[in-house]
Amino acid sequence: MQDSRLSGYNLGFVKTLLWLRAFVCWGNAFVDLRRAKFLRSPHYFLMHFLMGLTMLNKLTTLKLSSLFAALMFSMSVTQAAGPVKVFKPDLAKGKEIMQQCVACHGADGNASAPIYPKIAGQHAEYLYKQLVNFKSGKDGEKPLRENAIMAGFAAGLSDDDMKNVSAYLEAQKQTLGSAKNKDTLALGEQIYRGGIAEKKIPACAGCHSPNGAGIPAQYPRLGGQHAQYTESQLVAFRDGVRNNSEQMSAIATKMSDKEMKAVSDYIAGLR
Structure with a gap:
């Protein structure tokens, strides 16, 4: 299953993601200029500008040999497996499955208790990945995300169930939050x-x-999320309780409690 997913990535997809990252970084640099932050803190502008150049450099240094090998692999998998069946989510089934989640996440995915995340409007790919990560690892290994309640829930879901409920939740509208x-x-x-230049922590907005709003299939939506939940996840990344993002674990280990609390509260007001 993993091979078939990887084979779907092609050169155009990679280029699109890199261009998108570059424009986001340069957009942040432009915001710094407009807000007159350049004179006070030029390192923020330079950091964003250089991050954009890094993305552009990756575009120009993609090796044709690697791309050719990936293309050959993709073709071999397709020929061996036959026509690729595209999964079409069943939103009605997703809504039915969601009834099991109401107690914590609310009927439409907008949890009222701040200890639980709002999952309405979240990218389906991200939600699906989290459900997979909540399941027990192979050969008794610990799951990448440890949560007794979610582990029990995910254990009873099939792969299609996870995709259906994720698609249903993505179609729901998230309620607004505030700092x-x-x-x-x-x-x-x-x-x-x-970001925090002296700690080499990149700007959250870059991803x-x-x-x-995040980037579908890559980075989750954060805007409007409960501050208490966002903070708890940063702590989980720092303490090694949540291990399904090396990037976030590396960032969280450099952050103080005050910094986590401040950025979590600010995120709650984004829209």
Whole structure:
């Protein structure tokens, strides 16, 4: 199953992602200029600008030999497996499965309790990946995400069930949130849009987009999420409880509790 998924990635997809990352980085650099941050903190502008150039450099250094090998592999898998069956999610079944989630996540995926995440409007690919990661690992290995409640729920779902409920939730509308702590708002904005240069922490906006919408199939939607939940996930990444993103684990280990709390509160108000 993993091979068939990988074979679907082609040169055009890779180029699109790299171009998108480059434009997001340059967009952040432009925001820094407009907000007159260049004179006060030029390193934020330079960091965003250089990140964009890095993405562009990756575009120009893609090796044709590797791409050719990937293409040959894709063709061999397709020929061996026959016509690729495209999964079409059943939203009605997804809604039915969602009834098991109401107690924590709400009827439409907008959890009211801040300890549970809002999952309405979240990218289906991301939700599917999380459900897979909640399942026990192979040969008794620990799951990449440890959560007793979610592990029990995910254990009873088939692969199609996971895809159906993920697609249903993506189709729902997320409720708006708001930042509540005025004292940490500036720090939260600085971290989200400019990162922390002295700790080599990149801007959150570079991956999760300036408005927190994320990038489908790659980075989750964050805007409007409960601050308490977002903070708890940063702590989980730092403490090794959540291990399904090396990038986030590396970032969280460099952050203080104050920084986590500030950026989590700021994220809650993004829209």
